[in-house]
Amino acid sequence: xxxxxxxxxxxxxxxxxxxxxxxxxxxxxxxxxxxxxxxxxxxxxxxxxxxxxxxxxxxxxxxxxxxxxxxxxxxxxxxxxxxxxxxxxxxxxxxxxxxxxxxxxxxxxxxxxxxxxxxxxxxxxxxxxxxxxxxxxxxxxxxxxx
Amino acid sequence: xxxxxxxxxxxxxxxxxxxxxxxxxxxxxxxxxxxxxxxxxxxxxxxxxxxxxxxxxxxxxxxxxxxxxxxxxxxxxxxxxxxxxxxxxxxxxxxxxxxxxxxxxxxxxxxxxxxxxxxxxxxxxxxxxxxxxxxxxxxxxxxxxxxxxxxxxxxxxxxxxxxxxxxxxxxxxxxxxxxxxxxxxxxxxxxxxxxxxxxxxxxxxxxxxxxxxxxxxxxxxxxxxxxxxxxxxxxxxxxxxxxxxxxxxxxxxxxxxxxxxxxxxxxxxxxxxxxxxxxxxxxxxxxxxxxxxxxxxxxxxxxxxxxxxxxxxxxxxxxxxxxxxxxxxxxxxxxxxxxxxxxxxxxxxxxxxxxxxxxxxxxxxxxxxxxxxxxxxxxxxxxxxxxxxxxxxxxxxxxxxxxxxxxxxxxxxxxxxxxxxxxxxxxxxxxxxxxxxxxxxxxxxxxxxxxxxxxxxxxxxxxxxxxxxxxxxxxxxxxxxxxxxxxxxxxxxxxxxxxxxxxxxxxxxxxxxxxxxxxxxxxxxxxxxxxxxxxxxxxxxxxxxxxxxxxxxxxxxxxxxxxxxxxxxxxxxxxxxxxxxxxxxxxxxxxxxxxxxxxxxxxxxxxxxxxxxxxxxxxxxxxxxxxxxxxxxxxxxxxxxxxxxxxxxxxxxxxxxxxxxxxxxx
Numbered sequence: 001x002x003x004x005x006x007x008x009x010x011x012x013x014x015x016x017x018x019x020x021x022x023x024x025x026x027x028x029x030x031x032x033x034x035x036x037x038x039x040x041x042x043x044x045x046x047x048x049x050x051x052x053x054x055x056x057x058x059x060x061x062x063x064x065x066x067x068x069x070x071x072x073x074x075x076x077x078x079x080x081x082x083x084x085x086x087x088x089x090x091x092x093x094x095x096x097x098x099x100x101x102x103x104x105x106x107x108x109x110x111x112x113x114x115x116x117x118x119x120x121x122x123x124x125x126x127x128x129x130x131x132x133x134x135x136x137x138x139x140x141x142x143x144x145x146x
Numbered sequence: 147x148x149x150x151x152x153x154x155x156x157x158x159x160x161x162x163x164x165x166x167x168x169x170x171x172x173x174x175x176x177x178x179x180x181x182x183x184x185x186x187x188x189x190x191x192x193x194x195x196x197x198x199x200x201x202x203x204x205x206x207x208x209x210x211x212x213x214x215x216x217x218x219x220x221x222x223x224x225x226x227x228x229x230x231x232x233x234x235x236x237x238x239x240x241x242x243x244x245x246x247x248x249x250x251x252x253x254x255x256x257x258x259x260x261x262x263x264x265x266x267x268x269x270x271x272x273x274x275x276x277x278x279x280x281x282x283x284x285x286x287x288x289x290x291x292x293x294x295x296x297x298x299x300x301x302x303x304x305x306x307x308x309x310x311x312x313x314x315x316x317x318x319x320x321x322x323x324x325x326x327x328x329x330x331x332x333x334x335x336x337x338x339x340x341x342x343x344x345x346x347x348x349x350x351x352x353x354x355x356x357x358x359x360x361x362x363x364x365x366x367x368x369x370x371x372x373x374x375x376x377x378x379x380x381x382x383x384x385x386x387x388x389x390x391x392x393x394x395x396x397x398x399x400x401x402x403x404x405x406x407x408x409x410x411x412x413x414x415x416x417x418x419x420x421x422x423x424x425x426x427x428x429x430x431x432x433x434x435x436x437x438x439x440x441x442x443x444x445x446x447x448x449x450x451x452x453x454x455x456x457x458x459x460x461x462x463x464x465x466x467x468x469x470x471x472x473x474x475x476x477x478x479x480x481x482x483x484x485x486x487x488x489x490x491x492x493x494x495x496x497x498x499x500x501x502x503x504x505x506x507x508x509x510x511x512x513x514x515x516x517x518x519x520x521x522x523x524x525x526x527x528x529x530x531x532x533x534x535x536x537x538x539x540x541x542x543x544x545x546x547x548x549x550x551x552x553x554x555x556x557x558x559x560x561x562x563x564x565x566x567x568x569x570x571x572x573x574x575x576x577x578x579x580x581x582x583x584x585x586x587x588x589x590x591x592x593x594x595x596x597x598x599x600x601x602x603x604x605x606x607x608x609x610x611x612x613x614x615x616x617x618x619x620x621x622x623x624x625x626x627x628x629x630x631x632x633x634x635x636x637x638x639x640x641x642x643x644x645x646x647x648x649x650x651x652x653x654x655x656x657x658x659x660x661x662x663x664x665x666x667x668x669x670x671x672x673x674x675x676x677x678x679x680x681x682x683x684x685x686x687x688x689x690x691x692x693x694x695x696x697x698x699x700x701x702x703x704x705x706x707x708x709x710x711x712x713x714x715x716x717x718x719x720x721x722x723x724x725x726x727x728x729x730x731x732x733x734x735x736x737x738x739x740x741x742x743x744x745x746x747x748x749x750x751x752x753x754x755x756x757x758x759x760x761x762x763x764x765x766x767x768x769x770x771x772x773x774x775x776x777x778x779x780x781x782x783x784x785x786x787x788x789x790x791x792x793x794x795x796x797x798x799x800x801x802x803x804x805x806x807x808x809x810x811x812x
Contacts, residue, residue: 010811017218018663018683025216028245036256039263039810040246042217044727044798047745048782056804060811070663076684077781078661078747087786112683113665119250 009063009129011038013122014053016046018076019111020068026115027122034122037129038066045069046107047080051091054105055098058138064104064129068118071109081109099138103128148273151182151207152265153198155189155214157244162187164248166258170213173262177269181205190220195227202231209237209272213265215244218674234277236726236797241268263810270809274802278726283776285371285722286471289713290315292363292656295323296699297691297706298476299345304710306354310717313356313468314349315363315377317652320425322346323478327408327502329509329516331699332562333593339424339511346426359427362652364465366473366659369748369779370686371722373470381461383432383440384418388456391428393420395448395457404436406513410503412521413513418448422511430456472713473660475670475682476690476706477653481645482537486546490533490643495615496522498641501532501556504563518571520640522619527574527639530567531623532560533610534580537646549646549667554696556644557584561597563642568601577604577636579625587698606634613641647696662687670694680709688713727797728778729785731771733758735792738769742784742793750777751784 015021021042027034043049046069054065067088069081088107095102106125110118154171156162167185175183182205186194189212201207210233212224217240225235243261251257289305291298294316305312314321328338349355364376399416406415408422417436420428430448438445439459449457481502484492492498497520499507510516520527534556540548557580564576583605585591597603610625616637623636649668657664662682663671670689673681680689690709691702716722731742733756743751753769760766771792773784785793785800794800 012807012810021216022218022683025218025242025245028216028247028249031249033250033252036247036251036253036260039260039267040242041267041803041806041810042242043782043803044795045781045783047786048795048798048803050786050800050803052800053803053807057807057811060808062807062811073658074663076661076663077779077783078658079745080747080781080783083745083783083786111666112663112671 007130007133009037009126010061011035011064011066011126011129012057012062013038013040014043014046014049014065014067015040016069016076016081017042017044019070019074020046020118022112023068023110023114023118026112027119030115032115032119034119035126037126038122045075045077045080046084047077049084049088051087054091058100058104058135061135063132063135064125066106066108066121066125068108068110068121071111074111100135101132101137103132104135148179148209149181149205149207150177150179150209150211150269150272151198151201151205152180152184152269153189153194153201153210153212154183154185154265155194155212156185156187157215158187161214161244161248164251164254164257165243165261166254169258170243170261170265174211174265174269177266179209179273180269182207189214190223195223198224198227199231202228202233207233209239209275211239211241211265211268211272213241213243213261213268216240216242216246236278237272237275239268239272239275241265266812267806267809270805271802274799274805276796278796280723280726281775282721283371283724285717285719286373286469287717288312288468288470289472289474289717290373290375290468290470291474291476291690293323293476293478293691293693294318294321294357294359295476295478295691296325296342296345297478297693297702298323298474299349300703300706301474301476301690301710301713302355303345303348303352304707305713305717306352308710308714309354310714311354311356313358313470315358315361317360317362318421319360319382319429319431320421320427321349321357321359322426325699326422326424327505327509329505329512330562330566332558333587333589335562335566343424346424350426357427358466359429360431363656363659369777371471371716373473373686375468375470375473377466377468379464379466381434381463382429383434383437383457383459383461384430385456385458385461386427386429388454389429390454391420391430392453393430395430395452396420398447398451400445400447401436401438404433409506409513412503412506472686472688472716474688474690474709474713475653475656475660475662475693477650477656477693479647479692479696480650482547482549482648484536484643484645487536487643489612490536490610490641491613491615491621492643495613495621497619497621497639498613498643500643500645501559501563502645504642508563508566518567525639526571529575529636529638530577530640530642531610531621531636531638532564532576532578532642532644534560534578534644535609535646536643538644539581549648551667551696552584553644553646554584555647555698557594558587558590558698560644561594561603564603565597565601568603575604577606577638579606579608579610581607581609587700608634647692649693653693660684660687680705680712686716724776725780726775727780727795728775729773729780729782729793729795731773732792732794733770735790736770737790738771739789741787741789742771745783745787747781747783748777748779750774750779
């Protein structure tokens with residue numbers, strides 16, 4: 001347990017500009033805490049998230065990657081989150097094979113009005129990652145940046 | 147190599163309270179390419195902006211990173227600042243260290259560390275930014291208002307006043323909306339019809355306004371300044387150009403047992419009908435579900451007696467296609483369905499009614515000609531119980547379809563109902579059960595106090611537990627008085643429920659067509675609750691009235707005019723600058739496979755045959771994708787779909803996002 005307390009996971013969150021990024025802003029406006037380990041990258045739509053970005057994050061040492069988009073049916077671009085759902089689900093199904101526990105990834109729908117959900121999701125996800133510990137299975141294969 | 151300047155904002159103590167801004171500026175100074183780094187109390191202020199401008203000039207910056215609030219807040223501000231100092235506005239990146247850092251973290255050390263990492267990611271991104279130039283697209287100088295209630299009417303009149311053409315699409319046979327059903331309006335008690343019907347007539351007579359009544363929006367395509375909308379004009383089986391609205395057909399129609407929706411089913415109308423005497427347009431409509439001629443070909447009375455020859459049983463739906471520069475949603479509200487509220491016996495007793503039904507019962511043009519009579523037996527009620535918050539302010543997990551929000555108008559209209567009842571029938575006892583009485587508004591509290599103090603309305607703080615219909619026709623109301631701390635039993639003649647209001651059912655499919663966002667209650671979301679309250683986050687879509695949230699009439703009208711002003715601001719422009727963050731295709735890599743075309747929601751991608759020079763001095767013609775930058779909205783669906791990696795997105799390129807990932811994981 002002592003090790004877990006010191007472990008600071010690296011969590012990358014891809015958030016779509018219209019719903020989830022605004023939801024994250026709302027979490028901020030309402031001062032709803034979540035761990036500082038979560039760092040958000042803004043993308044126009046969840047469909048902009050290339051599976052490559054997720055693999056890149058793990059390759060560079062991320063311990064968890066979460067993708068947030070508008071709720072199905074609410075995409076600002078009509079259908080982007082449906083594409084994201086298909087692509088990401090497919091990628092997730094292959095992660096174990098690549099040496100990354102599947103629990104290190106998640107796809108969530110967070111609307112611009114759901115600041116509380118954003119914060120709750122991030123808290124829960126960070127907790128899962130802390131339980132899983134460092135992303136070690138990939139370590140030996142990982143290409144270090146330098 | 148970029149020359150990057152970093153500007154860290156304190157935002158008073160909003161950021162500086164939990165983030166050591168000096169340490170952030172200092173740490174980011176050491177990043178590759180950073181030639182200048184500073185912090186200031188308010189970067190968005192004039193003084194702050196001049197720090198940025200001076201640094202751009204002095205240090206010949208090619209890229210700017212501002213560590214401040216959300217880019218949704220001030221990205222545009224800082225882009226303008228850069229632009230005025232001669233730097234391309236798209237060379238600015240924002241690190242969100244307020245909403246996504248200082249406001250959510252309490253630990254200074256952790257927050258500072260995170261702010262530095264977010265700053266690094268922005269620096270890494272700006273390294274790969276390229277100057278972008280916004281294109282231009284023309285503006286169609288015509289607006290569409292969806293919904294013809296008081297909100298839509300006011301918006302249309304204001305836009306028409308400014309000299310622009312405007313069309314109203316209303317799904318009912320007449321414009322006017324809910325307000326036509328009201329009797330008097332709070333807090334002035336002027337009659338709703340007297341203030342609304344002249345505006346309806348103004349709409350009809352204004353040559354800039356075209357009303358599509360009994361019509362619905364079928365599809366919307368295009369983008370701000372250039373929407374293309376298909377409108378379905380439903381068949382009313384009456385020639386609009388010929389009908390004079392004399393009403394003879396409605397009198398002679400033998401099918402007279404159709405529940406009258408205008409009076410909420412409290413009396414009947416004929417199968418061919420004009421909703422009410424002041425309808426605009428005043429044209430008869432045949433209800434195809436009840437007309438004998440349309441159902442089984444046996445009747446035809448209306449066609450025989452119509453002197454204008456306006457009846458046409460063979461009329462079909464017509465699709466009209468129009469172009470618009472701006473669209474205003476004004477779809478309004480409805481009271482929620484109370485069928486599941488068994489405790490109030492709404493579906494069991496005719497004498498348990500909603501406030502809107504009460505409104506019709508007291509309206510001079512209503513089913514009882516304005517006499518307050520019990521719906522069950524037509525007797526004057528002597529004890530009336532009003533129940534507030536029926537379906538409003540419920541928990542999030544309400545199984546009966548209740549809403550978590552306050553419906554806002556109920557306290558005031560109930561005070562009005564109670565006051566008017568006591569004034570007209572002083573022999574009537576009036577009880578109001580409430581959770582809280584909410585009266586924020588000009589002259590609202592004075593109005594409520596008048597009801598309670600001068601008119602002797604019994605206000606009881608507490609909820610009604612059960613309404614039990616008795617054998618003698620009375621309604622036994624069981625409730626609690628929280629202030630006296632006792633249970634009450636009232637033998638009432640009439641129970642009036644203040645049903646929560648919810649957005650019209652048509653709003654959700656419409657929002658999907660408009661790609662406008664909605665909240666969990668299906669109210670349209672505004673771009674910013676304080677700074678852009680009447681605009682949807684989707685460019686060119688504006689919000690008017692209760693479709694954005696519960697509102698009373700004064701508020702609705704102000705918002706309607708505000709939405710009109712915003713739409714006029716758009717229509718005044720001849721050209722709009724487009725978002726330059728659009729997709730582009732690398733012709734050398736594209737193999738013309740058509741995958742991107744299939745996922746593009748806007749049809750922005752087409753193909754062209756291009757001649758390429760091959761290594762052996764020959765030429766070959768290849769099919770390659772081409773993005774129309776005026777149509778592309780920059781979602782990026784194509785960039786991920788492209789199997790050869792030829793598609794990329796300006797402002798959010800593969801390399802930029804990967805650089806951010808790298809910086810965060812460093």
